[in-house]
Amino acid sequence: MDKQSKIVIIGAGIFGLSTAYQLASEGYKNVFVLDRHMPPVPDGSSSDISRVIRFDYGDDDYVELAYDAYLKWRDNPKYKGIFYPADYILVGKTSPYGKDWIQKTTTALNKKKLPWHTLESVAETKRKFPVLSGELANPGFFGYNNHHAGWADAAKAVAQLRDDCFELGVSFICGRAGTVTGFVTDSRRAIKGVRTLAGTRFDGDHFILAAGAWSSGLVSTYNSTLSTAHILGYVKLTEEEMEKYKNLPIYTNFSTGWFNFPPHGDTKTLKMAIHGWGYTRTPTSEDLNANKSNVSAPPLIPPRERINFVPEDGEARLREGLKEILPELGDRPFEKVALCWYTDTPSGNFIMDWHPDHPNLFIGGAGSGHAFKFLPILGHYMSLALKGRLPDKLAQKWRFRKDYENEGDTFKGDGSRGGPPRRELEPKEKAKL
Numbered sequence: 001m002d003k004q005s006k007i008v009i010i011g012a013g014i015f016g017l018s019t020a021y022q023l024a025s026e027g028y029k030n031v032f033v034l035d036r037h038m039p040p041v042p043d044g045s046s047s048d049i050s051r052v053i054r055f056d057y058g059d060d061d062y063v064e065l066a067y068d069a070y071l072k073w074r075d076n077p078k079y080k081g082i083f084y085p086a087d088y089i090l091v092g093k094t095s096p097y098g099k100d101w102i103q104k105t106t107t108a109l110n111k112k113k114l115p116w117h118t119l120e121s122v123a124e125t126k127r128k129f130p131v132l133s134g135e136l137a138n139p140g141f142f143g144y145n146n147h148h149a150g151w152a153d154a155a156k157a158v159a160q161l162r163d164d165c166f167e168l169g170v171s172f173i174c175g176r177a178g179t180v181t182g183f184v185t186d187s188r189r190a191i192k193g194v195r196t197l198a199g200t201r202f203d204g205d206h207f208i209l210a211a212g213a214w215s216s217g218l219v220s221t222y223n224s225t226l227s228t229a230h231i232l233g234y235v236k237l238t239e240e241e242m243e244k245y246k247n248l249p250i251y252t253n254f255s256t257g258w259f260n261f262p263p264h265g266d267t268k269t270l271k272m273a274i275h276g277w278g279y280t281r282t283p284t285s286e287d288l289n290a291n292k293s294n295v296s297a298p299p300l301i302p303p304r305e306r307i308n309f310v311p312e313d314g315e316a317r318l319r320e321g322l323k324e325i326l327p328e329l330g331d332r333p334f335e336k337v338a339l340c341w342y343t344d345t346p347s348g349n350f351i352m353d354w355h356p357d358h359p360n361l362f363i364g365g366a367g368s369g370h371a372f373k374f375l376p377i378l379g380h381y382m383s384l385a386l387k388g389r390l391p392d393k394l395a396q397k398w399r400f401r402k403d404y405e406n407e408g409d410t411f412k413g414d415g416s417r418g419g420p421p422r423r424e425l426e427p428k429e430k431a432k433l
């Protein structure tokens, strides 16, 4: 890749934007970002009012990377007004599965000499965090808290990154002429250009596919990714409640996958989500690729904002989790509910590698529901990966894998998911999206 070559990045989420920013700051002069919509993209996985920033991982490499990113969120003045510190609590019932996850995480933290605190009982937890008024769990409580964590206003972080890209000369094409529907290739299967929904063609030298949950609709990922929808709920708070809950920790029940965010100031809402197995959405007859593929993906045309819908079973789980910690809010109607897309890999590892089918197509993504926190450092690693300079252990972790192709359902996750098994959305549920 020389500095004058034309680099076409498909997708303006955190993977695409951080890469564009990094390459432009290294002196690449012709960087183009294409997207279905202007970033922050309303239904993109990188846009919302909040994302958790934590470095609690059961894997040494992710602890190290996430800690590095956390320090940047916390200390770099550019994230002032975007990053907010908060306590992170991970709890569950004593079960071999839950204990195993906490053990792995705390062992990895110990290895880095990063402090955390056991929560011995419900009583102790409530003493430390008096705002938690619910029953939590009894008996069989098990958990810990990490004081060093927080959350970021995701849409603001993305808007800032977009503007940083503009400042360095990155070009954007958004809307129908930025919506890629296919590739034009030569006899070596090298990509010459992309076709778009506007009927136009856009050529380039190198292509970086960072289209998140939509990526598997454009090229085969050989069963190494699965796009799944996850549920979100938002409850409106009064001024008094904003004050009352201002020190609410991020509370995660790993048995259910339910977790909350501290109150969000601009919107005055309390947001909750479930880090679970999610829902798949195979194409309906209206989807462009309906008759070609049965791969789960979100709808191609972006809505103006995330659709106010989750399946009924999901809404019930959101409410149950809220009752567990704040029963006084348990019956309050949701201001809004929504689905947001994960791009899962069997291991939960990201992908940063060249695609096996096309010599000039790089693929970056597969966030597996946990990539946002890496925003401050992601572009650096994408750039290393593009040049084949990733440290070996990361190159191994993030390689494109073809070996899942014939393995059936391999999406077992990294051990962090809770709740009921994944299921396909019913036709009447898909019709709502």
Ligand SMILES: Cc1cc2nc3c(=O)[nH]c(=O)nc-3n(C[C@H](O)[C@H](O)[C@H](O)COP(=O)(O)OP(=O)(O)OC[C@H]3O[C@@H](n4cnc5c(N)ncnc54)[C@H](O)[C@@H]3O)c2cc1C
Residues within 6 Å of the ligand: 010, 011, 012, 013, 014, 015, 016, 034, 035, 036, 037, 041, 043, 044, 045, 046, 047, 050, 051, 052, 053, 178, 179, 180, 181, 210, 211, 212, 213, 214, 215, 218, 230, 231, 232, 273, 340, 341, 342, 364, 365, 366, 367, 368, 369, 370, 371, 372, 373, 374
């Ligand atoms: C509910 C939920 C909660 C999460 N919570 C956390 C958290 O607390 N902490 C954390 O670290 N991470 C979290 N994540 C994960 C994190 O948000 C994602 O891993 C990350 O945002 C993925 O970024 P991306 O760039 O791959 O995808 P996206 O942001 O989705 O970007 C892909 C872009 O590609 C564009 N695109 C798609 N198809 C095309 C096409 N054909 N042509 C042109 N453009 C196209 C899309 O419009 C989109 O903007 C969460 C995710 C969800 C869904």
Ligand SMILES: *[C@@H]1O[C@H](CO)[C@@H](O)[C@H](O)[C@H]1NC(C)=O
Residues within 6 Å of the ligand: 091, 092, 093, 136, 137, 138, 141, 142, 253, 254, 255, 256, 324
């Ligand atoms: C977590 O969820 C499980 C399953 O619903 C529940 O039994 C438990 O009480 C919840 N709380 C904790 C702290 O485990």
Ligand SMILES: *[C@@H]1O[C@H](CO)[C@@H](O)[C@H](O)[C@H]1NC(C)=O
Residues within 6 Å of the ligand: 285, 286, 287, 288, 289, 290, 291
């Ligand atoms: C898919 O095939 C059906 C039946 O042949 C047809 O009616 C439909 O229009 C096709 N859909 C697309 C998006 O091409």
Ligand SMILES: *[C@@H]1O[C@H](CO)[C@@H](O)[C@H](O)[C@H]1NC(C)=O
Residues within 6 Å of the ligand: 282, 294, 424
């Ligand atoms: C597509 O996948 C869904 C969900 O896995 C399944 O129910 C359906 O039968 C599949 N359809 C085809 C044509 O393979």
Ligand SMILES: *[C@@H]1O[C@H](CO)[C@@H](O)[C@H](O)[C@H]1NC(C)=O
Residues within 6 Å of the ligand: 220, 222, 223, 405, 406, 407, 408, 409
């Ligand atoms: C992926 O896995 C499914 C079964 O889960 C299988 O039907 C399919 O053929 C596999 N391969 C590809 C390339 O999708």
